[in-house]
Amino acid sequence: MISWQEAKAILNSLTTTYGTEKISVRESWGRTLAEDITVPRNYPDVHKSAVDGYAFKHGRKTYRLTGEVAAGAKSGPSVKEDETIFVMTGGTVPFGADTVARVEDCEDQDGVITIPGTIPAGDSVNLAGEEAKKGDAVIKKGVVIDKGLYPALFYLGKAEIEVYKKPRVAAFVTGDEILEVEEKFAEGMVFDTNRRILESCLNSVGITPDFFGPIGDTEAEVANAFKEMCKDHDIIISSGGVSMGKYDFVKKVFKEHDFELFIERTRIKPGSPLMVAKRDNKLFLGMPGYPAAFLTNFVFYAVPLFRKALGVTDFENKIHKAILKTEMKARKGRMDIDRATATVENGRYHAADPGSQLTSHFINFASVNALVLIDEDSNSLPAGSEADMILIP
Structure with a gap:
């Protein structure tokens, strides 16, 4: 029986990522970024107006209105010292202008615009490159693409992005006493709860596991389940069969079928039984059977492991x-x-x-x-x- 700190260190040393892939940004919600994001151009790329107003060269009180610029339109000709151009929010500030005055603060008398003297030079102009300059690294890999990052990737024009691949996860529950919820209850039986715990916890980190079983309480069935799941999966989770009972075969299967066993029990309550083994780069987690112990153990140990396997840099549970x-x-x-x-x-x-x-x-x-x-x-x-x-x- 080892401390939880030792168990965490072992799990961290055994956990790896499973490669990367390029996907459409439209499909990236919930995935983990596998590339640093750099800015492809200055942001903004030109001087832009922060308001609907008049762009002008600061220093006068009145200006002649000579045109307008909509958002997305080119700025057109430059303005002279006595001229102004109406610019909509997000529109390009024309060359020669250094300030924009809000339209509601100004007076228009037949095309002659009076600008309040209280407006400072440079007001309401978003300068080219003030948010970020071309080549700046603005987002580090290892973060989950969620409500903040997802639209930011669109803002940066990233049609495709590199993300970490998801591990292929298999899970099974052992026990002849396990019933599906549609089955009729019989004395001494229990309904399959741990599968639902797995589904909810893994779904929260973006993984959908493949389920096998329930697996019967025989050594042959447990060994065969591991063998079948090894074919197409990277991480395999079992629930039950890891304690000291007569029908707890997971440990025996680990020891007799060429698995390297790293953890058997840890000093936590509930959920002391935790078997961690590896064979042919396949990682196995043997969890307790009691739902309360299973959920506690899974949240404390397995959820951070899966975050790390998904490439998340800050993978540990937040305290x-x-x-x-x-x-x-x-x-x-x-x-x-x-x-x-x-x-x-x-x-x-x-x-x-x-x-x-x-x-x-x-x-x-x-x-x-x-x-x-x-x-x-x-x-x-x-x-x-x-x-x-x-x-x-």
Whole structure:
């Protein structure tokens, strides 16, 4: 049994990206940028007006109106010192002009424009290259293309972009007791919950896994499942069969079928069973079977791993500080990861115990949106104290 810090270091050393590909920017939402973005030209490329108004050479009070420039139109002839041209917002400021006055601030008397003397030189002109100059590196690779970056790529005219390929992910759940939700319940059986946890967590990072099973509780079935999934997948996740029970065959299969086993258990609660193995560049994650332990383990260990596999530079879970509204139970000697209901009050996170921390309970996850991290040097934390917290994606 190793510390969670050791487990994280091992997972980071084993996780890689899976190449890159060029795609249309229109299909890039949620992908990870695999190239640094440089500016292809000055932004703006010419001096542009920030308002609808009159472009002129600063220094006079009155000017003769000699024309107009719409957005996207060429500026036309330059203006003389006693002339002005009406320029629409985003239009090119004509050569010879250095200032634009808002139309509502000016007076037009039969083509003679009076400019207020309070307008400073250079006002309302966006200078060529003031946002960025040609060749400037403005976006670094390793960021997820989302609500900010996605339109910025269009703004920069990037029709195609380089992104990291997604790993091919397979998953299966072991256990003869697993039922699909459409099946009739029978005493001692459980409905397949962990597949839905996988779907929701992986979808949050942009991965759609292929599912196999449920796989029966026999060594042959577990070994065959691994063999089949190795053919076309890069990362394989199993749920169940990693503890110490009579029918927990994942560890045995790892050891008897040429897998290199890196992790067996870690000092966290819940979710201590975590098996990590590799064979032929295929990465295997063996997760616990209890849904509460599975979700906790998956968010804490696997979600950052998948972000890194997708090429995300800032892949680790973000740690937030939260004020505890209730006591959070823990025990020295292990990392306790307590489920919590997090709220924002007066600009700060607050976290409350949802009512049970038992690994065998899962219903209260319906209201849980965060996990409170209590390090192995601490006992239970009282209400009112500050704690580290991660949000469930």
